[in-house]
Amino acid sequence: MIKTNNLKVSGITPIIAPADLRQVFPMSDTGREFVSRSREKIKEILQRRDRRLMVVVGPCSIHDTEAAVDYAKRLSALSRRVDDQLMLVMRVYFEKPRTTVGWKGLINDPGMDGSHNISKGLGIARGLLCRLTDLEVPVANEMLDPITPEYVADLISWGAIGARTTESQTHRELASGLSFPIGFKNGTDGNLQIAIDAMISSRAPHSFLGINREGRASIIQTTGNPDVHIVLRGGSRKPNYLPEDITHTEESLKKNGLAPTIMVDCSHGNSNKDYRKQPEVLEQIIDQVVAGNQSISGLMIESNLEEGNQKVPADHSQLKYGVSITDACINWDTTEKILLEAHARLQKRK
């Protein structure tokens, strides 16, 4: 018999159901309260009812959970010092969208060796999210794969749809059903309209295919997510965090009937992919806020324990502790310094 399907599929491996993983790594009642409270605080900031800035800060990607907990503890201590002006949310990104090919993150390949033990990756991710929640560190995640949210989304306080997927209907549908605020990045070429269209789409109800708690293919019906906003991440031609870019974005949002609330990513196109430029971008944004800008409600910074990045060596014992294996990051000392400086400047606001 001639085969006409799965001609390019070399394996299909069923995995643990979301409900079963949730039993292995249950969320505590205090964890549930903490996540709900964090989401509410983020919504208040995004709606400008709380004039603090939300700062999504942390590694480009997580590959070492002990380093992530180390980072979280430092962030938690810093958070207590800046909390009256800045709400710090840790970037805990487990899924990496690649321009072409490359390591796709801890969930997809926890062994970092092409073994793609996704079941194990989901377990490590959920286990880490439970630990961070117990430490009372709110977590931000990029929502890339449409299946993984059933395994981890109960522990997340803010989500991003990345520049490479903002225009995708699948991701807009996914955002329409998520229980937390979602930031849509502008496109990699700087296109804002795709993020605006994404916001309009994900505020609406959708019906689409997904999985249920038992892992069974299901029709998912959503109510729409009102807590969506834009993230300016710069584009391949130019950054988009200067006052004229912010004004243009505010006008475009208003023209489309959307509230002018804007998060600025200090990394990616806004730093021309040079991690050392992130502090300059942050300073420029704080200048605008101190000068009275009301629409900037959030910031994103790619930061790790140590600066720069590294290639994954064949011998993993040679991995340098606290150094990114995806985009280069600023180190902890710089992170603490620039956030304390931003805090001091914001405190002087009228």
Ligand SMILES: O=C[C@H](O)[C@H](O)COP(=O)(O)O
């Ligand atoms: O932040 C992460 C990267 O910029 C994004 O995942 C693309 O990475 P790549 O261009 O190295 O594939």
Ligand SMILES: C=C(OP(=O)(O)O)C(=O)O
């Ligand atoms: C991939 C990322 O960003 P962007 O989608 O803006 O490229 C990221 O923040 O990790």
